[in-house]
Amino acid sequence: MDNNGLTPIEIYINKVFKFIIIVIPSITLSAGATVSLLRILGFYNDVPDWTIIIFDITCIIYTLIGFYFRNNCEDENGIIKPKVLRNGKIFLLILCFIQWNFISYMVPSRGIWAYSLFFATLAAVFLDSKMVACASIEIVLSIFVSWLIIPDRLLPVRDEFFIPEVILRLVLLFLGLGSIWAVTGLIEKGLANELTKIADYDSLTMLRNRRRLDVFLNDALKKAGNNQQNFSLIMIDLDDFKLVNDNYGHSCGDEVLKDVAGIICDGIDGKGDVFRYGGEEMLIILYEDAEETMLLADNIRCNVENHKIIYDDKEIAITITIGIANYEKGDTIDSLIKRADDNLYYGKKNGKNCVISHEFK
Helix, strand or coil: CHHHHCCHHHHHHHHHHHHHHHHHHHHHHHHHHHHHHHHHCCCCCCCCHHHHHHHHHHHHHHHHHHHHHHHCCECCCCCECHHHHHHHHHHHHHHHHHHHHHHHHHCCCCCHHHHHHHHHHHHHCCCCHHHHHHHHHHHHHHHHHHHHHCHHHHCCCCCCCHHHHHHHHHHHHHHHHHHHHHHHHHHHHHHHHHHHHHHHECCCCCCEEHHHHHHHHHHHHHHHHCCCCCCEEEEEEECCHHHHHHHHCHHHHHHHHHHHHHHHHHHHCCCEEEEEEECCEEEEEECCCHHHHHHHHHHHHHHHHHCEEEECCEEEECCEEEEEEECCCCCCHHHHHHHHHHHHHHHHHCCCCCEEECCCC
16 A cells, blocks of 8 residues: 555645655745845844844754754654644744744834734644644734834834724735635635545445545454454455356446445445455455444345346346455454455355355354
């Protein structure tokens, strides 16, 4: 399975984190170097030396912390650790807050408020609307406070356009930050869900695809190993499906697959997860004991057998063969799938339209 079963958004966040956690501190370091160079060239003479020194030291500290996160962020599978991701986001929010205020007070400018959107945009890179909201709140509060502390340096010139210019700045500030937040939320909830469906679900049957199977099986094995939840693996194959395609066409075959997938989903009644394993094979992870699994599997078999599919005014009868592997201590993904597949093969060789479990042969 590619990328350890991660969704497209999770893959994106993994890559973005390792990039942004270095880039943002590097930007602050560049800003510190720029201010120091300008001071050496004779600019910003009214800024105390100790202020610039502290600013440069903090920029160096940010960069060192960023490299620490970068070098210690992945687990043994190369995936960003959830705790590190959370702490990294908090670190970047703190960095942006301190950096924004440091620059505002160290080199006050009436137009510096316009750069505030840059910090919110950096937060939006994570597709995390909560992070954008936090960044926006800290930026807005910082701007208001700075206007109160040094209004003569940060607010517009007090002339006849003072009030409309302040209003215009506020409107642009809230519209800009609000737009970034809204777009981030739209991508986070809308696009992320669509990408997940495309990546994790079979487009024909709308069952989960094989890509996500290992993730669910690993979770089931972990819980079963800790005696938290028992489960069984049910492998289903449509009998003589090639004949359906040959006699009625592949469009008919698609309708049959969709119908059978629906019967299976209805049959498990929320007690498990269903996957399209490949071709006409489907697989269920059922969170029940062996006896209940056998009863439920046979019920699904009967429902499929009794279901008549009408296609092009033709009635098509379908049966399925089922192989079951009940969890046993020490099982792995490969051992479970092999046992279910062996039982399925046994059923195919001995009449089809049956349910075979190693406990019931």
